[in-house]
Amino acid sequence: MAHALRPRRTAAALAALSLGTLLLTACGDGDADKGTGPAATSAAPSPSPADTGKPSATPSTAGPDDGGSTAGGSPDDSEGTPPPSKAGADDDQDGGVGMCETHDMAYTVTVASKAAHHALLTAVNKGGAPCLLPVNDLVITIPGLDGAAEHVGPKDTDRIVEPGGRAYAGIHFSRGDDAGGKSVDKVEVALTAAETPATLPVDDGPVTVNDMLVTTFFTTAEDALSY
Template sequence: MAYAARSRRTTAALAALSLGVLALTACNGDADNDTSAPGSSASPSVKAPGKGTATPSPTRSSDGSGDSGSPSDSPSAPAPSKSGSGSGSEDGQDGGVGMCETTDLSYKVTVASRPVNHALLAASNKGSDPCLLSANELVITIPGLDGAAEHMGPSGKDWILEVGESAYAGILFSRADTAGGKSADKVEVALTPSESPTTVPINDGPVTVNDGQVTSFFGTAEDALTY
């Protein structure tokens, strides 16, 4: 009987031990399942762009080709500017500028200290508009002498004489190697042979005249008295 009781206790102990082993195995299995489940670990998520996220715009290439291709993005060519009319045309009609007439100018003749036997003619535009001055048609006549003074020196160039601007010509009254002559205290000036002359007194005159010559018009007194 003692053997039978011992056997029952041993059997009961083995049964309890087996239950414990099974329970431990089940716990370990649950732990393994928890570790390997994909839903248990947090995976990184990509944030979708929303209203607060700035989306970079495509970069435009340097040659002007871009995604938009709109005409307003390309530089616009400047509008052509109107060309102005030049001054100094030989026919005197450029920009509505007419030829200077003898009555358009005021004149002053003054005896020059150098060179000797010379006088300086200054002609100034006294009008209200510029005019085209004919440089080479100046006519100088000395009362009491036959004919007009001959031209000396190089030809000048016609140019626009602005209001208040002056042009200059040199007048030779007498050659040093010519004796005698006529005394004169005035000259007659016309811008062209077809116009009536105006009489101009000679400042610091009178002068002795025996061979009248005149230059073309120049822009400075120094150039006019070079010849």
């Protein structure tokens, strides 16, 4: 009897052990299916823009040559608009007023003293703009005679003559103590030696021409006739 029972217990124990092993194996397979292993925690890499065909979201850093934008505005904005250019003066003294020319002026020569053959030259700016009168360069000649009048009296600075403005010079056609001379009734006037003179009559003439003298231009007739 005792020999018959031992084999059955051993067989039962073996059967129980086999069943436990099967249950453990089944549980292990279930945990693997739930993703609890190391492989389940690894994330798959994201596809690159080249793989998906979509543009990158990263801002472009291209410069102007690449077609990108330039920080701070366009080159035109940074350079600004050149300041308008200005008109300049003709020279450093006249502030842009042009020189008076001989034929810009109207002249009269009127005898002031027949005994001394002293006459007054009046020059009037007949133009519509002021001009700068070269007061020390006046040239007085006589048609058909050589030579020009010698300058006498003080020199002055060139001055601006407004439209209609006047300047005066005194002419000595002959010195009082000189004998002889030529009788004339016309005189030539040029503001500078480089210009063609204007020819005009001598009012209250004729006068005797001998050793002529002329002053610079003055602002009054009295100053012009005081020499």
